[in-house]
Amino acid sequence: xxxxxxxxDAPNVTSKDLQGERQLASRSxxxxxxxxELYAFWRNFSNLAQIMDNIVSIEMLDETRSHWVVKGPxxxxxxxxxxxxxxxxxxxxxxxxxxxxxxxxxxRILFEEVAGRGTVVTATIAYEPPxxxxxxxxxxxxxxxxxxxxxxxxxxxxxxxxxxxxATNVRNRRMLxxxxx
Numbered sequence: 001x002x003x004x005x006x007x008x009d010a011p012n013v014t015s016k017d018l019q020g021e022r023q024l025a026s027r028s029x030x031x032x033x034x035x036x037e038l039y040a041f042w043r044n045f046s047n048l049a050q051i052m053d054n055i056v057s058i059e060m061l062d063e064t065r066s067h068w069v070v071k072g073p074x075x076x077x078x079x080x081x082x083x084x085x086x087x088x089x090x091x092x093x094x095x096x097x098x099x100x101x102x103x104x105x106x107x108r109i110l111f112e113e114v115a116g117r118g119t120v121v122t123a124t125i126a127y128e129p130p131x132x133x134x135x136x137x138x139x140x141x142x143x144x145x146x147x148x149x150x151x152x153x154x155x156x157x158x159x160x161x162x163x164x165x166x167a168t169n170v171r172n173r174r175m176l177x178x179x180x181x
Contacts, residue, residue: 024124024125024126025124025125025126025127025149025150026122026123026124026125026150027122027123027150027151027154028120028121028122028123028154029120029121029154029155029157029158030114030117030118030119030120030121030158031118031119031121031157031158031161031162032117032118032161032162033118033119033161033162034113034118034119035090035091035111035112035113035119036089036090036111037161038111038119038121038157038161039089039090039091039093039111041161042093042109042111042157043087043089043093045058045060045066046058046060050156050160050166051153051156051157051160051166052149052153052156053149053152053153053156054070054071054072054149055068055069055070055071056069056070056071056077057069061081063084064083064084064087065081065082065083065084066081066082067079067080067081067082068080068081068082070103072103078101078102078103079101079102080097080098080100080101080102080103080104080105081097081098081100081101082095082096082097082098082105083095083096083097083098086108090111091110091111091112092108092109092110092111093108093109094106094107094108095107095108103127103128104127104128105125105126105127105128106125106126106127107123107124107125107126108122108123108124109121109122109123109124110122110124121154121157121158123150123153123154125150
């Protein structure tokens with residue numbers, strides 16, 4: 001790299017060249033399950049709607065491409081196609097959104113087994129909030145910023161993987177049906 005070339009060629013999620021309003025969120029959780037099992041669940045992206053409350057839908061286009069629709073602030077939805085850029089079975093999945101994304105983003109999820117304790121799952125997401133600085137304030141006020149979402153999503157992932165269900169105080173459709181309502 002020459003002195004005049006300042007481009008960082010690292011993957012977007014690890015790049016130190018975060019231009020504009022790009023934000024970085026990283027969270028970890030220790031889950032008492034084997035890394036391969038957690039990886040397999042996550043790698044089937046359609047499973048993520050079970051743990052991420054902002055997901056409207058994820059459609060697999062092929063082995064490495066998927067189309068995402070997510071809820072945003074004020075009832076808006078955002079869409080993008082994501083491309084898996086690195087896939088190490090049982091260990092890591094890295095992705096980036098395409099250039100037409102409503103919300104430019106990239107990320108990495110790591111699965112690191114810890115002897116006798118399960119697996120440390122680390123989710124790192126880089127994104128550009130819609131509407132720049134104003135969008136950053138709006139998602140923060142509405143608790144939709146990726147720092148908060150990642151923490152909540154990993155907590156739900158841990159619950160589902162360790163207990164088979166996600167604890168909630170909301171009465172879901174199945175509960176209402178059992179009660180005859």
